[in-house]
Amino acid sequence: MLTAKGLFQEIIDDDEAFRLFCSIAASGEAQGGWENGRIAALVPPGMREMTPKITRHGADEDKHGRIFNALMRKRGLEPVPVPPDTDYTMLLEQRGIGLAHDKLRRDEPLSERDIIVYLAHSRVTEQRAAAQMDMLASHFGDHPDLGKAVRMIADDEVNHLAYCHEELLRLASAGHGPLIHRTLREAALAEIRVHRDVSLAVMRHMGRILKWPKAKSAALAAGIHVMYAYERVAGRRTMVGLRMPERRNALGGPPTPASAV
Template sequence: MLSAKSLFQEILDNDESFRLFCSIAASGESQGGWENARIAALVPESARDLAPKITRHGADEDKHGRIFNALLKKRGLRPVPVPPETDYTMLLEKSGIGLAHDKLKGDEPLTVADIVTYLAHSRVTEQRASEQMDLLRKHFADHPDIGRAVRMISHDEDNHLAYCHEELLRLARAGHGRAIQATLRSCALAEIRVYRDVSLAVMDHMGRVLGWSRARAGVLAAGIHAVYAWERLAGWRRMVSLEMPERRDALGGPATGAPEFA
């Protein structure tokens, strides 16, 4: 039976597919850590209270990257280069979503509009991350090798999503509501397209590593296209709604370490 659990179990059981999975995940998390660190450094004076939370966000992402690399090391594996077509973070930037890296590499302070863009982009991508980790937690929370990592990362991603909701609502009350909704919508529609393309690319690479038949690869590709069709029709709306989270001030303290992994 083809299910999310059986699919990931197959990836987990094979060293080469597991190495590719962790390498892609570690690269994306590390890139997110760099982006948040640069945004924290460039926050405008009018939003300086956000800087510690953005720093915490980036520290969490860095921690996740270390965790995925530590999982590789635990199995005696080394990271592999990430195929460009599977690089979710960079493909989002190329689609014009989020803050351009050229801007983040400079010294010019960001504007409040830039902060709106950053938070809207994060709200959309953290929705995806939270859902993916929730799925892994559902099936692998008690796994002897990856269970602890899955639980820790899932908890962090839920915190990141709560933080985005709370800060965007605060900015909406300050008069940025229309800009927030417009940015959220454009981010969500771009993200679901990039996610589809990356998912197809990742499954193509995994299929070659694991020797999937053309029929099985076709079924998985059809499933990815079906998810995209649903998201394009209505599913994207879950990424643009805002509500006050149960977890308030989710990034208000220092980042937690992961000495058991890193």
């Protein structure tokens, strides 16, 4: 029987598969760190109170990238280039989700609308990240090599998601509700498609590395398509709703250093 735990155990047990998995994860986290760092530098004057939290968000993402690289180094592995079809952040940008990198590279203040777009995009992608890391923590939280790392990252992702909920609710109460909900819907629909495509690509690469039989690869691909269909119909509701989180001011303090892993 195919299970998420069994599949990840196969990846963890194989150096080449583990190296690809960590390289993809490290690259995505580093990209998120850069994006948040640039957004923090370009926050419009009227929203500067958000700068420390955006900076903290970026610092957490950078830390996660370092953690995945450290997990590789522990096994004497070096990162590999990320296949373009598995580059989640790049594919989202190509579909117009989030803030364009060209805009972030310019030294021009962002608008209030830009910050709302950033938060809505983050609310959707952090929902995905939190769910994935919660799954890994539930299965591998006690793993001797991975446990502390996945627990720390999972806790950070909960903080990131709480931060997005709280800030978007604050902005909605200030009159930006229609823009927020429209942007959330657009981002969720695009993210669901990108997640399907990236999942299929990652499974193809892992199947090649781990020499999966065709029947196994076909079953995994079918499962990914079923999940996509479900998310299109019902699952995306979890990505567009807003509720006040239990963790308030979740990014109000300093980040936990990666050296604690």
